[in-house]
Amino acid sequence: MAQKARKDRAKSNATALNNLHIGSLVVNGLFLFLHLFLRSRSLLLWSVLSIPSFLCQFALERTGRPSFDPTTRALKSAGEDLAAPGLTEYMFDVVWITWATAVLVVLFGNWAWIFWTVIPAYGGYKGFGLGAAAAPAGNRKQRRAAA
Numbered sequence: 001m002a003q004k005a006r007k008d009r010a011k012s013n014a015t016a017l018n019n020l021h022i023g024s025l026v027v028n029g030l031f032l033f034l035h036l037f038l039r040s041r042s043l044l045l046w047s048v049l050s051i052p053s054f055l056c057q058f059a060l061e062r063t064g065r066p067s068f069d070p071t072t073r074a075l076k077s078a079g080e081d082l083a084a085p086g087l088t089e090y091m092f093d094v095v096w097i098t099w100a101t102a103v104l105v106v107l108f109g110n111w112a113w114i115f116w117t118v119i120p121a122y123g124g125y126k127g128f129g130l131g132a133a134a135a136p137a138g139n140r141k142q143r144r145a146a147a
């Protein structure tokens with residue numbers, strides 16, 4: 001039963017990563033194409049503000065891509081769960097917000113890069129909330145009951 005779960009996670013991770021890379025190619029390729037041939041947009045802002053998105057895609061690829069034995073084609077590792085909440089979810093959000101901002105820049109101009117500030121603002125909001133959370137007092141049994 002565990003092997004089926006690993007295979008299912010490997011399949012969903014591979015699909016999610018392939019969709020992520022295709023989406024990145026489409027959005028960034030469209031931005032570059034339209035910059036070169038129709039409307040001139042800031043390549044400096046695009047390259048600087050796309051770096052976090054590319055780093056997130058790289059991290060998701062490294063941790064989530066399933067690996068197979070080259071000789072037997074057996075599944076060695078299903079990769080980390082890309083549907084997990086927390087940091088993985090935030091990395092996907094960074095990628096999607098960057099894509100949405102790039103599309104807005106193509107449509108409305110360079111001033112639309114201001115929408116990208118949602119990423120650090122949300123990260124700061126989540127980080128601030130972590131500092132306020134304190135571990136409940138009491139013994140282990142009381143802490144489990146509180147959770």
